[in-house]
Amino acid sequence: MLKILKYSFYDLMRSRWSYVYFLFYLALGFVLLFLNNDVSKAVITLMNIIIVLVPLIGTIFGVMYYYDSKEFTELLLAQPIKRSSIFLGQYLGVACSLTLSLVLGLGIPFLLYGLFKSNVIFDFSLLLVTGAFLTLIFTAIAFNIALSNENKIKGFGYAVLAWLFLAVVYDGLFLMSLIVFEEYPLDSFSLAATMFNPIDLSRTLILLKLDISALLGYTGAVFKEFFGTNTGLIISILMLLLWTVLPIGRLAYKAKRKDF
């Protein structure tokens, strides 16, 4: 598996996609800091970007890579290698290179602008951790979709739809249901609903650091327990882990049974 991981990783390096991605984040980081000249404000803007853009790039990249390397995969399948190592190796290769580009691309400009001197270091590292998680989750989802669809166009369509649903539509439906059922106690429901969407989950995780004063404005005891103590942080991180493990598990399971 490690060999395949390494191969995928270097393959991406050679194809320069990793560099493009890396340079994009590098430029983004520098531009943000140059325009704002204030690390704490840049962190807020960055959060919006991470929550929307990272999943999108993860999804598209994952699908693209899977379809691109399909012939090579079939070649590998003819060899005496475990199927799960082939697919997991490929997946981890893509996910790791994306994560690395993200962390380095954003980390370098912020370091140069004196991150260690400011007090947002914890917020920023949390941002990078959630970014990494989102990359892992959405690449896994993309691999799952690609694996289940032979048709490239269909696969692409589903992947983009999945991203659109989780990034925008889900929140719309969520909001509608909250407003329609506003007569009922909704605090447990609203917290549960955030758990079922990795993007909302990461958003909540970052909100816990950035907007805690606003979140505590609501009277509910459940909210108070969740946001006011460390419970929220722990539960969110656990859920993110679960969100990472589940698609990877399904990937390994499906890969074993798929007929090529």
Next chain:
Amino acid sequence: MRYLNGLLVIIIMFSGHCLSAETISVCSTCKIKSIKEGIKTAAEFDTLLIKKGTYKEFNILIDKPLTLLGENFPIIDGEDQGEIIRVTADNVTIDGLFIINVGTSYTSDYAAIRVVKSENFIIQNIVLEKLFFGIYLEKSNNGKVYHNKIIGDAVDEYNSGNGIQLWYSKNVEVDRNIVQGVRDGIYLEFSDNITINNNISTNNLRYGLHFMFSNDDIYTNNTFENNGAGVAVMFSKRIKMIGNTFRKNWGAAAFGMLLKEINDAEISGNTFEENTIGINIEGSNRIKYINNNFIKNGWAIKVLGACYTNTFEKNNFLYNSFDISYNSKLNDNVFNQNYWSDYAGYDLDQNGIGDVPYRPVKLFSYIVNRTPETIVLLRSLFMDIIDFSEKVSPVFTPDNLLDANPLMKRTK
């Protein structure tokens, strides 16, 4: 001027009597062993020098002009019996005492030091611990409460008292006190022309500072941090609030500052940082908000109706979750030349003022007002999209509620 006059009066009175004033020492080995005894033997305008030691006394009545001076903070232990010192005479100075264990009562407000119907008092360098009420001024004017430290251990609002309470008192100066762990740090009721400067009021159960029916007061350079509900200014007129810091008042009903029925006030140069609500305004008119900093609050300003002709000028709104929240479609307040960290406009003519007006009220804040649970959707892409569309064509928010001249750089 009034304070100066008051001080002059004190100085003249003291100098007039200095010739005859004596110093009486009180200690466990002296001739006079208790404070009560000392007061009894003292003549008017004498000084009672209380040496280091523990004095288990309560209901000490000071009924003549005296100076109680503590040496190395002698302890007066009330043993939870009741009130400790009551002043009923003019020109009394109490200095350098350590008072503990004030009695708790549900029918009378026992205080560590109560000043009743007296003038020209000075209470300074007092340390209070384990108290019910701290310093209670009742119908007493022209005094000074200076550099005291009040450390309470209040747990419930119903059985705790206030740190410094002024009731029907005028022209009092409250300066450089530290108040913590009581119900209201500083409480004013029917007290006019009070000056409250440089105090630090933290960790109190209810309010750090609380005004009720008190007019023409001024408070500057105070720090209010982590109080149950922040600072409340209610039913008062012409109050000046300058250069104070309001920090970390978190909770469902916590505010940096709560304004209710306040007219003609001036609020300038204050810093509101990390409060759930920076300023909560209700039924307050003709208030000027100038040069304040609102940093990382949940809501920088929450307007709850019946607020007319207020002006917000040259304030900095930095990284608040919501800058302004309104609950009605009506707006009669003016926002001008503020700096908004969320402002995304441009300044082509380079005059430091953005060319596009800024709309500080987001549609999302309306939704949150209506359905509070939606707060979990804060900063989601969907919300940004609907906020943007509301900004382009306001439907729910008052369309005249805008800052026509948003600043490009924050004001200093």
